[in-house]
Amino acid sequence: MAVGIGKGQVTYLDAATARRLDKDGKKRFAVVGQPGLALLNGYRPGPWAQHLKADQIDTAIDARDAGRWEGSFDAAAITGSLKANGYVPADEDGRQTWKPAHGKGVALQVSEDTILYSTPGTSRMSAVHPENGSSLADVEEYRRAAGCLGDVYRADFNPFTPAKPVRLSALGQRADSAGRNTEVLCAVTKDEATARRLAARLRSVVRDKAPRYDGTEVSVEKGEQPLVRAAVPDTAAQRPGRMLVLDFDLWMAVVKL
Structure with missing residues (x-):
């Protein structure tokens, strides 16, 4: 689990397998088939608008302060929506990180196959890029x-x-x-x-x-x-x-x- 050590809850999800098991449409796996954090479960869409949905995620690791989603994403559409919602790109440890211009809100690193995020109140994205020996797997x-x-x-x-x-x-x-x-x-x-x-x-x-x-x-x-x-x-x-x-x-x- 490539997320930093924390004291809170951590959820790992193989979402692709959950969708395969639920392919008959009966939604038996509705409770366990969604990522553990509420970023995608609110009534209002996030700053990515409709360009990021749970069914695009194949695997997810969600910790208290940060997480990592792997799947197939339209990075250009997502970053375009972030920009339209007041996000600005910044360099953090050599990685492009999108943050709200006002400084309050989720921070994201976006590519075609991976989305990394830190929740509001987390100062940096280091939890999703832990140093050797400091991840949960260690x-x-x-x-x-x-x-x-x-x-x-x-x-x-x-x-x-x-x-x-x-x-x-x-x-x-x-x-x-x-x-x-x-x-x-x-x-x-x-x-x-x-x-x-x-x-x-x-x-x-x-x-x-x-x-x-x-x-x-x-x-x-x-x-x-x-x-x-x-x-x-x-x-x-x-x-x-x-x-x-x-x-x-x-x-x-x-x-x-």
Whole structure:
């Protein structure tokens, strides 16, 4: 994940896969098929007008302050719209960066295949161009969590809390087909005692909330930073992403540990 280290939430999305899974038009993947930040989800179009839409994005990484979208973009039309909306180009670390002339608003770097942005209040675009050793991929907890999630088309990482018993938790979405989705909850813990305690709590939630989480498998992977993994199968009638917007019991078991 080529974004800078931050304490907030981070979302990775393989939007192209989500669209492929949702090709029947039933919109089962509407919740999980959009980038994690609200820049493209507002009622009013952004300074790019109608020249930038979510269905142009193939992959997205959205952090608290900045993000990276890869896909197919009309760079000339987007930058033309930015200019018409009061944006001006400036050089930042050798890269053309579009910023509002009044200084308030999202800053963007635009090309035909990549859009990088920083949100209002972020002074520079350095978060999307991290130095060696300072990206999320360089943090052991993020590598552990990503490995635990496996081959997912979406991953939502909670804030990084290295001083707490659960240092990092993440929820991933996996789908072999449009009708079969599995949500994978992973937690990186400080020690094996914490991992065993969390696993027991998750199993208790599955029992107490039956049949909501029927079929859930909870496991523990030992190591220097033990992992707890809960794989929660969805039924064909359930929309993927229910643990993001509706069923919070397992999430809360992690947060309240």
